[in-house]
Amino acid sequence: MICDEARDLFSEYLRGELDYGLQSGIKDHLDACKQCRADIALLEQTWTMLDEMPMVDPPADLRHNVVVQAARIKFQQENLLKPKSALLSVIDLIIPDKQRWGMAAIAATIIFALFLKLPQTAIEHFAGGIKPAIQSSERVAPIDKNIASNTAKDRKSAWLGRRLARNTLWVSVDRRLGGNDKMLCSVTLTVNPEAFLPNVGTRRMGVKMHLLQNSGAKNRRLLTDDPIWQGAVAEGTPLMVPVILDRTGGPIDLLVTWNYGSREYSQVVFIPSTEAAVPDSSANADMGDCKNMYSFMEAVASQYGVPVVAGLPVCRRSLSAKPHGDNLKEILGSALNPAGLDWLLSDGVIYIDKALAAQE
């Protein structure tokens, strides 16, 4: 076998893909030819390098943006033939864009206040233990009892509400720190900019989160009556909420409820547990630190209204109110530095991650 013939088959030879005759032919040639031995060693090295080609991380918001865009497309497709409601057309005509937001904010405040005061919510219903099972993530708990009446028109409107329930608020969970049993994850709440009920002029929702003991579809109970978090989410500013899950005592997931228009919707948010912990996270896998950090973070979050995000910055637009400068930094430093956690305060969001400390 001459060198040129052998070289053409080096790749297959390295993978052992040649038939016995050719394979041993090349081996014989290699034994005899120093130049080809050097060549194939170099090729093998190249091959190994290619196989170990490093991966770069995609931008943190790539996934979020793609899913938001997909949701927009889906909503447009579903509503392609639906004409704009007369009310919205009138609003378009009589209220200029700039003023509309102000009015929307006022309306939202009123609606949100109403929402907080309403005694009969789905949460209380579930927590009361009469019907512990939540059947599906699409369950719609109407506050307005009339909607349950049986005229064709009402059925249609109930159906519209049900369909929109999945569109109005998106909940995505990014697990950031901890192990399988105990973990700290960030939950992102985003108002779908394209979703709206025809008779509601605001895109702001009151949201509550409960921990849900989740042993199968027929055995779900709220862990506590009080929500672990409640607040408002407005369109255009996705909000990130830190949540700690302690599953040592059994499976726990999240129940997110939100009100929109005059109704309350709920969704069970499943948090996967099969994935390995983020390897380069600065938190220890044992949750001692994480637990302390979380209780600390809870305090910070309630005192300053600042969302805390552990891990990479997924979204920097998550807060409109700014934290109170140096004072907060001092508190953060004294709590997080001894735990060996690096942190960064930026744009009103606290990020906790080893890599981010360099940017401070």
Add this chain to the structure above:
Amino acid sequence: MCAQTNKRKSAHDENIVIERCKKGDLSAFDELVRRYEKPVYNFAYRMAGNYDDASDIASEALIKVFNAIGSFRGEASFTTWLYRIVTNVYLDHRKRRRGRGDVSLDEYLELDEGSVPRQVVDTAPTPSEEFEIRARNDVLMRAVGELPEYQRMMVLLFHGQGLSYEEIAEIMSLPIGTVKSRLNRARLALREILKPTLELFD
């Protein structure tokens, strides 16, 4: 055996996710994006050579997946189908780019005092690997970048994404023999480009 069972199980999981996606389930699509954003982004980055274009290509391709998933019938594997979309989006993107006068990273800038290499701000997340691994990867990436487009595509699909000859043949609509021989040529070309520097890292 166990690995095989796992593989079958994950393929089964994937089919469920795809089926849910077909029905327009956004959380299933979110899961699909979570699984594939990294390989797709990396492929786009290696092909396009910069992070901005990689983001555009990856987003556009994933959105196309969402739009077209109804037409995915499972005749080819999902990966094959996905990368066919990604490569097409890349080729379209490059065509649109062509008229816009891109600058080459290797181009020298002419200044009064002479010429200097163009410096570009690296906006990538900085990996904390040691210098040597970095230097080695830089050399490799530069070498891959020097390959003709189709060879580069094949090298990245085969080595970067771990696809088989058969899958690449299907993605690029080429006979398997052609894929094999072009990949062979690509590796030999790479070896020649890398030859002077590989000795440094022995």
